[in-house]
Amino acid sequence: GQQLNQSPQSMFIQEGEDVSMNCTSSSIFNTWLWYKQDPGEGPVLLIALYKAGELTSNGRLTAQFGITRKDSFLNISASIPSDVGIYFCAGSNNAGNMLTFGGGTRLMVKP
């Protein structure tokens, strides 16, 4: 099946630092989504991207839909302790509204 490679798998950063993570695929996707999951809870949708090259922000979060349609990036500026969690990318190629998920990036922030 389709695979999404998400990196890095984990990050331990200092509060105030900027964070970057990305997802790559061997297949083209028409939609990219980014989710955050807090411990013991379900993933929460952060940003949805629908056009190649699209750059979308949500507060301190910025995500980009790669021009090749095979990758996406998420940046978090000026990290704070509540940014701690697991971030997942997900892609869709329009097949029955299915999503393929990346393996997640675990973010830890040191105050």
Next chain:
Amino acid sequence: DAGITQSPRHKVTETGTPVTLRCHQTENHRYMYWYRQDPGHGLRLIHYSYGVKDTDKGEVSDGYSVSRSKTEDFLLTLESATSSQTSVYFCAISNNYEQYFGPGTRLTVT
């Protein structure tokens, strides 16, 4: 937050017993999904529904069945639970590609 609830939130059961997990939505979304989340495997699709009585298999459907008799409810059944089905189960809903997740059910099969 989307109106999605899952019940039970936690369950411990014995191998060989049947188990049914319930997902309930108040958003009138057409699509509903069941995922399982395991360390090292991320989120994997078990079954999904694209309308009342319309369901299809996902990536890891063996040992699971589903039913959707009305828009708001999507049931996941383990006919005879096995230890490999110990996991956290998430329901999700959508009307397009944006899926919204429930709080999860932690199932332990002993």
